[in-house]
Amino acid sequence: MTYVITAPCVADYSCVEVCPVDCISPEPDDSDFQDAEQMYINPEICIDCAACVDACPVLAIYEDVDLPKRWQHYARINRNYFTNKNRTGGVE
Amino acid sequence: MALKNTDYSVKYRRAESSVLTEQPKVVFGACPHDCPDGCSMLYKVKEGRLLKVNGNPDQPFTRGRLCVKLKDFAQHHYNPDRVLYPLRRSGPKGSGEFVRISWDEALDEIKQRWQKLIEDFGAETILPYGYAGNMGLLNGMNSGDAFFNKLGTTISEKTFCGSSAVTSQLMTIGPALGTDPESFLQSKFILIWGGNTVSTNSHLWPFIASAQKDGAKVVVIDPYRSRTAKLADWHIAPKPGTDGALALALINLIVENDWLDQDYVDQYTQGFDDLKAVAAAFSADKAENITGIKAEEINRLAYEYANTQPSVIRVGIGLERHPNGGQAIRAIDCLPALIGAWRHAGGGLLQMPVFVPVRGEFLSRPDWIKEDTRVVNLSNLADTLTNDELNPAINALFIWNANPVSKLPNANKAVEGLLREDLFTVVSEQFITDTALYADLILPATMAAEHNDIVTSWGHFYITMNQKAIDPPGETVSNFELFQRLAERFGFDDPRFTKTDKEILAEALDWDAPLLQGRSFKMLEENGFIRINVPEKSISRPHAEGNFPTPSGKCEFRSSLDTSSGFVAPVLRQMLAGRQTGRPIDSVPNYILDDQCQDKNECSDKTLPLHLISPKSHAFLNSQYANEAHKLRKQEQQFVLISPADADARQISEGDSVRIFNQLGEVGANARVTTDVSNGTVVATFGYWPGRNLLNGSVNALTKSQIPGFAGTPYYNDTLVEIEKLPKEAIRIRDKKQ
Numbered sequence: 001m002t003y004v005i006t007a008p009c010v011a012d013y014s015c016v017e018v019c020p021v022d023c024i025s026p027e028p029d030d031s032d033f034q035d036a037e038q039m040y041i042n043p044e045i046c047i048d049c050a051a052c053v054d055a056c057p058v059l060a061i062y063e064d065v066d067l068p069k070r071w072q073h074y075a076r077i078n079r080n081y082f083t084n085k086n087r088t089g090g091v092e
Numbered sequence: 093m094a095l096k097n098t099d100y101s102v103k104y105r106r107a108e109s110s111v112l113t114e115q116p117k118v119v120f121g122a123c124p125h126d127c128p129d130g131c132s133m134l135y136k137v138k139e140g141r142l143l144k145v146n147g148n149p150d151q152p153f154t155r156g157r158l159c160v161k162l163k164d165f166a167q168h169h170y171n172p173d174r175v176l177y178p179l180r181r182s183g184p185k186g187s188g189e190f191v192r193i194s195w196d197e198a199l200d201e202i203k204q205r206w207q208k209l210i211e212d213f214g215a216e217t218i219l220p221y222g223y224a225g226n227m228g229l230l231n232g233m234n235s236g237d238a239f240f241n242k243l244g245t246t247i248s249e250k251t252f253c254g255s256s257a258v259t260s261q262l263m264t265i266g267p268a269l270g271t272d273p274e275s276f277l278q279s280k281f282i283l284i285w286g287g288n289t290v291s292t293n294s295h296l297w298p299f300i301a302s303a304q305k306d307g308a309k310v311v312v313i314d315p316y317r318s319r320t321a322k323l324a325d326w327h328i329a330p331k332p333g334t335d336g337a338l339a340l341a342l343i344n345l346i347v348e349n350d351w352l353d354q355d356y357v358d359q360y361t362q363g364f365d366d367l368k369a370v371a372a373a374f375s376a377d378k379a380e381n382i383t384g385i386k387a388e389e390i391n392r393l394a395y396e397y398a399n400t401q402p403s404v405i406r407v408g409i410g411l412e413r414h415p416n417g418g419q420a421i422r423a424i425d426c427l428p429a430l431i432g433a434w435r436h437a438g439g440g441l442l443q444m445p446v447f448v449p450v451r452g453e454f455l456s457r458p459d460w461i462k463e464d465t466r467v468v469n470l471s472n473l474a475d476t477l478t479n480d481e482l483n484p485a486i487n488a489l490f491i492w493n494a495n496p497v498s499k500l501p502n503a504n505k506a507v508e509g510l511l512r513e514d515l516f517t518v519v520s521e522q523f524i525t526d527t528a529l530y531a532d533l534i535l536p537a538t539m540a541a542e543h544n545d546i547v548t549s550w551g552h553f554y555i556t557m558n559q560k561a562i563d564p565p566g567e568t569v570s571n572f573e574l575f576q577r578l579a580e581r582f583g584f585d586d587p588r589f590t591k592t593d594k595e596i597l598a599e600a601l602d603w604d605a606p607l608l609q610g611r612s613f614k615m616l617e618e619n620g621f622i623r624i625n626v627p628e629k630s631i632s633r634p635h636a637e638g639n640f641p642t643p644s645g646k647c648e649f650r651s652s653l654d655t656s657s658g659f660v661a662p663v664l665r666q667m668l669a670g671r672q673t674g675r676p677i678d679s680v681p682n683y684i685l686d687d688q689c690q691d692k693n694e695c696s697d698k699t700l701p702l703h704l705i706s707p708k709s710h711a712f713l714n715s716q717y718a719n720e721a722h723k724l725r726k727q728e729q730q731f732v733l734i735s736p737a738d739a740d741a742r743q744i745s746e747g748d749s750v751r752i753f754n755q756l757g758e759v760g761a762n763a764r765v766t767t768d769v770s771n772g773t774v775v776a777t778f779g780y781w782p783g784r785n786l787l788n789g790s791v792n793a794l795t796k797s798q799i800p801g802f803a804g805t806p807y808y809n810d811t812l813v814e815i816e817k818l819p820k821e822a823i824r825i826r827d828k829k830q
Contacts, residue, residue: 001160001710001726020095020157020298022305045323047294048160048710048726054146065725 001064002043003052004078006071008060009038015052015061021045024052025081040081095155095277095302116143120620122558123162124231124540125713126224126253128551129295131158132621133165135541135561142166142541142562151621153274153552154295160726161713168720169539169562173523176566179534185511186530195567195577198533203581205516206243206488213484215244216466220666221473222571223250225493225716228545228558229450229600230593231538231571233493237456237666238588239575244462246486249469249665249673251804252499254550256412258444258661259677259803260421263651265429266641267447271404271440273552274629278438279303281400282310285424286335287408288318291710293551296406303438309400311393313338314410315705316733316775317768328393329770330383332703332809335411336420336683341379342394343371343423346430351398353432360638361429363650366680371423374683382685384770398431402439410707413809416683418802422651423681429647434635446550447641448624449605455596456667457588467665467673471806474502474797477509492520492537492571497527498715498781498790501806502797504757520574523719526782526790536568543570544593546600546616555601556621572596651679660804675801700754700812702738702774706791712779719781730785732761733775734815739765742816749786749818752776754811757793760786760818774815778808783827786818 005015005024016024016039023045026033041052043064053061062068064075121133132148145165149156158165178198183189209217220240226232233250240247261268276282276299289297297320304310304325312324313335321327330338346352347368357364376387383390397403407424411417425441433439453459468476468486473496476486489510500506510517510530519531528534542565545558564570569577572593579589588596598613609625616622626632638645643652653659658674711727712718718727732752734744744750748763752774761776769775782790795811 018156020155021301047290047297048163049157049294050160050163051147051157053163063726065722 001048002046002078003041003048003050003061004064004067004075005039005041006060006062006067006074008058010058010060011036011038012057013039014055014057015039018051018055020049020051021047025085040078042082043075043079044082095298114138119559119561120148120557121145121540121561122228122545122547122556123158124226124228124545124547124558125161125716126227127713128293128549129154129159130227130547130549130552130554130556131162131295132554132556133158133162135559137561140562142169145541148620151554152623153554155298157295159294160711161717161723164722168717169541171523171720173719174565174568175521175523175528175534175536176568177536178567181532185513186507188524188529190524190534198535199577199581201533202518202578209487209516213487216246217484217486218243218245218488218490219468219476219486220245220248221470221489221491221494221496222248223252223470223494224714225495226540226571228547229455230545230597231543234452234456234663234667235571236490236492236575238460239579239584241457241460241666242579242584242586243582244465247461247465247467247666247668249467249660249804251469251471251660251664252806254409254412254444255660255664255803256418256805257407257409257421258446259659260418260425261443262659262661263648263653263655263677263679264422264425265441265635265647268634268641269445269447269553269624269626270634271438271442272626272629272632273299273442275438275632276300276404277303277306278436278630279402279404280308280438281397281403282308283313283397283403283405284311284320284324285313285405285407286411287406288314288320288410288707289406290319290323292708293406296551309396315770315773318707319710328385328389330385331770332705332773333414333416334383336416336423336681337374337379337382338385338390339420339423339427340371340374340681340683341376341390342397342427343367343430344374345376345391345394346398346427347371349394351395352430353435356432356435357430360635360640360646362644362646362648362652363680367426367649370680370682397427401433402436403428403431403433404439405441407441407443410705410809412805414807415801415810417805417809419678419681419683423683426647426649426681429649435633437631437633440635444550445553446548448548448555449602449607450548451600451602452663452667455600458662458667458669461666461668467668467671469804471501471804472797473500474505474509477512477515478505487514488516488518490518491527491531492574495525495527495715497530498525498718499778499792500797501792501795501808502756503782503790503793505797520571525715529783535574536566537574538564538568538570542568543572544597546597553624553626554621555616555624557616559617649680655679658801658803674804677802700814701772702813702815703772704752704774704776704791704794704811704813705809706776706778706811709777709779715779715781718779728762730759730761730776730780730791731764732815733764733766733769735767735769735771735773736765737771738774738815739763744815744817749820749823750815751787751818751822752791752794752813752815754794754813756796757789758787759789759791759794760823774813781827784825786823786825788824788826
């Protein structure tokens, strides 16, 4: 149970600023921050508060159970970002 | 470290710029629900329609966020299933057949039926059944008190939740607020005992997560690996109901190893020798036998808790729902004083910060209660409605703010009572719930944006204003107006029943009390919330030098409260303070081995080998929102967590439909086979509407309904069951609407 960031994301950081539990990455200290094409939500930490949805300027964030069909696979993309990050100790 | 400065103003600028025509009107809201977080909200209204409900970014604790339940609160108001007009039953009880009638007809029928019953049996034949479906001072649990106290009906004791926690706290540290949740930022050791913060107290979690990033250790004690336990540094999983033995073992280890703050104990506590004597019987080895937690782990917990300051305990309400639960909380409440945790900002204990100066006597008018009026505990509605020997029998039931068929212990027997032809049942509701199905009359009730109220919190130090934002739809009325209409029908002309909602609200709090010094109703209206008059969070050390509001002024390991007939807080019994009717409560915390089961025959009954606990559902608020399609998608069908070994032994695989049952009933669920639970324990969250269950059942219906001992809390987490695979042909969902 989580929110998911999808294709329209422009990585403008609005969601990161409002997330109360810092579950959206990459953050400025992360090595991949500068080149990030989109932001990702860590499903293990998200508390379902929806603050990021209202902050997103391009309506890119959906609740997992309400993902549009064409972006269903973004739940996996978001999750994988963190799985890979944990495995490599940071996304290079 | 402070919480990061989340700039919520960004989203408001964006929302406003998108409205090119008329700007929406914004008024203050207060979340009306039975949740410790009590959010301050903003209702955005345009042309009489509620557009959006947001969190109020100015409130320092809730910080502009809502939660999974409330994120689409505006739409909830426009749910097409809402009851908008009074309804009268037109088919057999429970058939769901109703016809629309007018308010006049409904009120006339209530008056005529009740008057006849009062003539025949006396007013005690009427039982009010209201609870926490709304938490407002005007529309909440006590909204019917003044009317029913005046009418002289049976007094209802409402101890479903939090009653043991409140009594335990009153006996130990008195009516204190405890540790400011915002000061958790300074804590170095945070112990969450019997609570799932992420799901049920989610606005506290960012404070805990921030402290954790800053090096605090977060420990969760819970029989299963909850969402919160998964985020903790350390999860300790005792067998259900054994928390008291664990707490006494911690006390014993702290005493034995001299990890005490002896100076604090000497100056600010009472009954140390008594507590020490009880705890001495609980060695770590003995506690291991009882709790299933390794003695070594218990030792480590005691050491780290006692020697890492500031340490704070957040006591949840999960552990109270067991015969040993009340005394377990008493033992836990003693811990911070033993180690002097109260000396530190960010140290101590947060349990039930409910003791704000509400004028209960003014709102509930207990002075109208006639001497010897009967008190009935609502937890046992099942037996109350079906007991032939009750004199007078309950012949009329008035239910509001509650859905007992979904949540009551032994609900199947309660339904037998609700089916009695001679029982006249009135239900005030927003929806036709499983309970309203059995009503003779249904009265349409408002939602939060449709009325005025003030909401106090049981999780933070703010009081919140709720302003009417839109007109009530159809002929819905607030609970406040409902009881005013009833009072008028019965000819009650006391000003308590004739003043307007705003007039009563202005008087509902004791503005002269120290905790409200410098605050006013006007400030509350203008600001949307006010912080109680306590020191700023960063320096808040309420009991650094004792100052406990107990009879002795000390933390009372041995309580001074008269608990010879039990003790339920007056606010839970229409503000009646005297005539307690419970079992005696020992003045020193204890743990009774025999209370592992309520019934010894049942303990040895090998046909019910699994211990069921039923926490709150992540996406529901008790039973509210369990009829919303979005929340059901989020929460998914009723499920049960079962360990791989227990599942294997029953040939149950992941996703199988199963039947959970005991002598009181059955409930259907989908099996989730997981190591998140230990062997012998199963977890099924409550709140689902029975009509939509695979077997028309509810989890709580499997709980026994006998009147519990400690402060009346039902033993929801002391339920023994068996589970078996459910063949497809046995599935029978009554209400297929999902």
